[in-house]
Amino acid sequence: MLVPGKILLDHAFKNGYAVGAFNANNMEQVQAITDAAAETQSPVFIQVSRGALTYSRMTYLRNIILAAAEEHPEIPIAMHLDHGSDLELVKKSIDLGFTSVMIDGSLDPTGKRALTFEENLEVTKSVVDYARPFGVSVEAELGTIGGVEDEAGVSEIHYTDPDQALDFVKQAAPDSLAIAIGTSHGAVKFEGECILKHDLLEELHKKLPNTPLVMHGSSSVPQELVVVVNKYGGNMPGAKGVDIEQLQQTLGHGVSKINVDTDGRIAVTGAIRKVLMENPEEFDPRKYMGPARDALMEVVKARMIQFKTAGNAPKIEQITLEQAKELYS
Ligand code: G3H
Ligand code: 13P
Ligand code: ZN
Numbered sequence: 064m065l066v067p068g069k070i071l072l073d074h075a076f077k078n079g080y081a082v083g084a085f086n087a088n089n090m091e092q093v094q095a096i097t098d099a100a101a102e103t104q105s106p107v108f109i110q111v112s113r114g115a116l117t118y119s120r121m122t123y124l125r126n127i128i129l130a131a132a133e134e135h136p137e138i139p140i141a142m143h144l145d146h147g148s149d150l151e152l153v154k155k156s157i158d159l160g161f162t163s164v165m166i167d168g169s170l171d172p173t174g175k176r177a178l179t180f181e182e183n184l185e186v187t188k189s190v191v192d193y194a195r196p197f198g199v200s201v202e203a204e205l206g207t208i209g210g211v212e213d214e215a216g217v218s219e220i221h222y223t224d225p226d227q228a229l230d231f232v233k234q235a236a237p238d239s240l241a242i243a244i245g246t247s248h249g250a251v252k253f254e255g256e257c258i259l260k261h262d263l264l265e266e267l268h269k270k271l272p273n274t275p276l277v278m279h280g281s282s283s284v285p286q287e288l289v290v291v292v293n294k295y296g297g298n299m300p301g302a303k304g305v306d307i308e309q310l311q312q313t314l315g316h317g318v319s320k321i322n323v324d325t326d327g328r329i330a331v332t333g334a335i336r337k338v339l340m341e342n343p344e345e346f347d348p349r350k351y352m353g354p355a356r357d358a359l360m361e362v363v364k365a366r367m368i369q370f371k372t373a374g375n376a377p378k379i380e381q382i383t384l385e386q387a388k389e390l391y392s
Contacts, residue, residue, distance in 0.1 A: 065132045068141035068163025068200035069238050070377065071106045072275040072319050079315040080371035081278070084108035085363055086145060086324035088115045090127050091356040092331070097131040099363035100138045103373035107138065108163065108320060110145035113152060125159045139376055143202075145322070148172040153190050157197050165202040165241070166190040169221075177207060180227060187235040202320070203237035208279045210248030220247055225266040232274055239275040239320060242267055244313075246280035250289075250302040250325050257306040259313070268317035275319035282325035283307045288362070291333035295340040299329070307369055314371055321370055327359045334358035 075082045085096045087109050100107040109131070111124050119127075128142050143163040144156040149172050153164045168183030170176065178186070187203045194201050206223030223242040232240060244267075245259040246252065267276065284304025292299055310321065338351040345351065367373045 064136045064139060065129070065142055065160070065162055066106075066139045067198050068108065068143055068202075071108065071139060071141050072200065072239050074106070074375070074377040075319040075372070076275040076317070078375060080375055081314055081318050081321045082106050082108055082141075082372055083363065083366045083370050084110045084143060084145070084277075084320050084322045085327060085366075086110050086112060086115065086322075087124065087128070088118055089124075091352050092327065092359060093124070093127045093131050095327075095356045095359035096363050097135050097138060097140065099360045099367060100140070100376075101135050102360075103364055103367045104376045105138070105367040105372040105374070106140070106376045107367075107372075108141045108143045110143040110165075110322070111156075111161075112145045113148055115145075116152075116156070121155070121159065125161075129160070137376070141200075147190070148174075150186065150189050150193060153193065157194060157199050161199065163200045163202065164190065164194055165204070166237075167204050167241075169204045169207045177221070180205075180231070184231060184235055187231075187237060191235055191237055200238040202239045202241055202277055203231070203235060204241035204277075204279075205231050206243030208241065208243045208247060210252065210280055220245065222260065222263060223267060225263070225270045228267055229270045232271055237274075239277050240271065241277040241279050244278075246278055246305055248280045248325070250282070250284055250299055250304070250329065252280065252282075252284070252305060253303050254301070257303070257309060259305070259309045261309075261312060261316075264313055264316050264318070271317065274317065276317040277320040277322065278310070278313060278318055279322045281305050281310055281321045282323050282329075283310065284325060284329065285362075288326070288329045288333050288358075292329060292336060295333065295336035297332065297336055302329075311369060321366075323363075323366055326362050326366070330358040330362045331355040 146167040207221040209220035334355040
C-alpha cells in the first residue's frame with residue numbers, strides 16, 4: 064500500500080530503526096525491493112532519482128511502483144523522489160502521485176555549484192509550502208554528501224554544521240533532513256578506512272531531537288559482490304563502501320532513513336555478467352534479468368535486517384494523502 068513518507072519516518076524515528084530507501088529504474092528492481100519488504104515484513108521507500116524519471120519517461124516507473132503497491136497491500140511503501148533538483152520536478156512528481164520528495168538544495172540543479180545556505184533555504188521553503196497541502200513529506204539536505212552520480216552531481220563532502228542545521232530546520236521545517244557525516248555516493252567511498260563522524264551525528268540529533276535524519280551514500284559495497292563483477296569481466300578498482308557496523312551505530316540516534324543504490328547496482332551487474340559469461344549462447348533477457356532481480360532482493364533483504372526494519376512494518380490502516388493532509392497541515 065502506498066503511504067505518505069512521513070508515516071514511515073515517524074514510526075522509524077520513534078522506534079529506533081531506519082527504513083531502507085532503495086533506488087529503482089525498472090520493473091525488476093521494483094519487484095526485488097517490494098518482494099524483499101514483503102518477505103521481511105518491512106516498510107520501505109522506493110526512490111526514483113531525476114535520472115531514473117527521465118530514463119523511464121516519467122510515467123513508467125510510477126505505474127510500476129503502483130503495481131507493486133497493489134500486489135503488496137500489506138507493505139507500507141513510500142514512493143519517493145530522490146535528489147529532486149528544483150520545484151518544477153517536485154511539482155511533476157507530486158502530480159504523478161509521489162508520496163514523498165527530496166529537494167536537494169546542496170547543489171544547484173546542474174550539480175556543478177554548491178548552493179548557499181540562503182539559496183538552499185529558499186528552495187526548500189518553496190518545496191515545503193507546495194508539498195505540505197498535498198500531505199507529501201519533504202526531505203531536505205544540508206551539507207554536501209560527496210561522490211559521483213550521473214544526475215545527483217559531483218561534490219566534495221561538506222559536513223553538516225549543527226547550528227546551521229537547527230537554524231535551517233526552524234526556518235524551512237522539512238519533515239526530514241539529509242545530513243553529511245562522512246558517507247558519499249558511488250562505489251569508491253574511502254581510500255583508507257571508513258570513518259563516520261558519530262560525534263557529529265550526536266550533536267545534530269541533540270540540536271534536532273524531533274527531526275528524522277537521513278543518511279545518503281550508505282551502500283556498504285560488499286566485496287563478495289565486487290568479486291563477482293570483476294570475475295566475470297568487470298572492472299571496479301578501489302570499490303569500498305560504508306562499514307556496516309558503523310552504519311548500524313547510527314540507529315537510535317535520529318537516523319530514520321538510509322539510502323542504498325550502489326549495492327543493488329553491483330548485485331544486478333554481477334548477476335547479469337555471470338549469466339552472460341557462463342552462457343554466451345543466451346539471448347533471452349529473462350534469463351539474466353531474473354537472476355539480477357534475485358540478487359538485488361538478497362541485498363535488500365540483508366539491509367532491511369541490518370537497519371532493523373525487518374518485522375517493523377507499522378500496523379497502519381490505509382492512509383491516503385488526503386488524510387495525511389489533515390494530519391500534517
Ligand atoms: O544518489 C543518487 C542515486 O544513487 C541515484 O543515482 O542519479 O544516477 O539515478 P542516479
Ligand atoms: P549509494 O551510492 O551509497 O548507494 O547512495 C545512494 C543514495 O544516497 C541515493 O540517494
Ligand atoms: Zn543520495
